[in-house]
Amino acid sequence: MKFSRAFTMIELIFVIVVLGILAAVAFPRLAATRTDAEITKGRADVATIRSAIVSERQTQLIKGENSYIPKLSSDTTTLFTGDTDSNRTLLMYGIKAGSGSGHWSGTDPNYTYKIGETSVPFTYDKDTGKFTCDTDDEYCDELVD
Template identity: 60%
Template sequence: MKFSRAFTMIELIFVIVVLGILAAIALPKFGQTRELADIAKGRADIATIRTAIVNERQSRLILGDATYIAKLSSSSTTLFTGDDSTTPDRNLLTYGIKAGTSSGDWAKTSDTVYTFKVGSTTTTFTYNPSNGTFTCTAGSGNCNALVD
């Protein structure tokens, strides 16, 4: 009786089909994972920004100034560094957030309007210097995912 030490064509085709099925299931999950990671990053950024606004307000109150910071950024490349003539050496965020155009990046539209991109969807946030709020104002379903 002669034994073969190789795989048959049927066995190879079966393995290729099984690998194809596994790849078809796994690839969409990787795309969804990227989007969920961007949402988690956005949620953390928003919490940090809001906390920084409150901390800046409390620092101002100690100094006898009851106003909120006028602008969250003076630059369009590094966001949320703050901009205040009375305390120019103090930043809102120590290192700021680098602006970008891809998924998971922030961009500055105006002195009070910022956008955050998740996949191809852009969500808009507005800073109100009169009451210190940083709120989601537009962006289909991402407002709830980012701020909830």
């Protein structure tokens, strides 16, 4: 009787089918995970920006001034660093602007955060100090709740 140490064709086909089924189940979950990560990053950025606006306003109140920061950015490559014209800073290191998914872009007072192919617009109101999302789409709600 001869013993073979190789796999038969049926065994190889069975393994390929099982791997195909696992890949078909796992791939959509990985795509959703990327979007969830971009939403989480955006939520953290929005919370940081809003907190910095309030902190900067409190600094101005201590100095006796009753105004919000006039601009969130003076530069289009590094956003949310503050207004260099009035020497008022917001985020010490800012957020690097980009055009891809998971990045911020724009100029004061209009900014955009991109999730996948969807751009979510934000506006800064220098009179009220509010940094708000301007649309009623699903991502807007997820970024600001």
